Amino acid sequence: DAGVTQSPTHLIKTRGQQVTLRCSPKSGHDTVSWYQQALGQGPQFIFQYYEEEERQRGNFPDRFSGHQFPNYSSELNVNALLLGDSALYLCASSPSDRGSGGYTFGSGTRLTVV
């Protein structure tokens, strides 16, 4: 049973460009959350999608947007990239009937903005 899969694994972009990251949730999970993790820091919550709607949002600017598809997969889009957007972007999926340990994280996409 595949867990959470993210693509691409690594990405290099130039300042000002736009990027799209993709996530396929674990089988049976319908909720997808995105986190940004800077080097040496804990993950920071970006937003969560459930039933194709943004349900919760963290303290990130509107340059960060997302989408969830009917098959529960999700995309994270970042516009007008800044050097400070360089980070590991983690996707986590969970079932809507949450229980302890419901989150499963993907291995992340390492984004470098130059």
Place this chain on the structure above:
Amino acid sequence: GQNIDQPTEMTATEGAIVQINCTYQTSGFNGLFWYQQHAGEAPTFLSYNVLDGLEEKGRFSSFLSRSKGYSYLLLKELQMKDSASYLCAGPLGAGNMLTFGGGTRLMVKP
């Protein structure tokens, strides 16, 4: 706010016991999670405490005191493979958005 604090780094010896503390402001969290993260890898679930007290799971145990805003992760019989970052996180809101601490980097030495 929902600040979560944990030590930045800890060092321990193989075979020993180490306790990693986590303190947080007490409003809103639906319990507390602990995750392990090896360098370059995804965080993996270790424990979830929703009630006060100690929960033991093999070599790892986790404790929670909701009134004190305090948790710890106890690792026994340390192995070299336990060298990793340990993240505590509080779930918040209907969707259980996780607020993470900065992580504690544990180095296990022979």
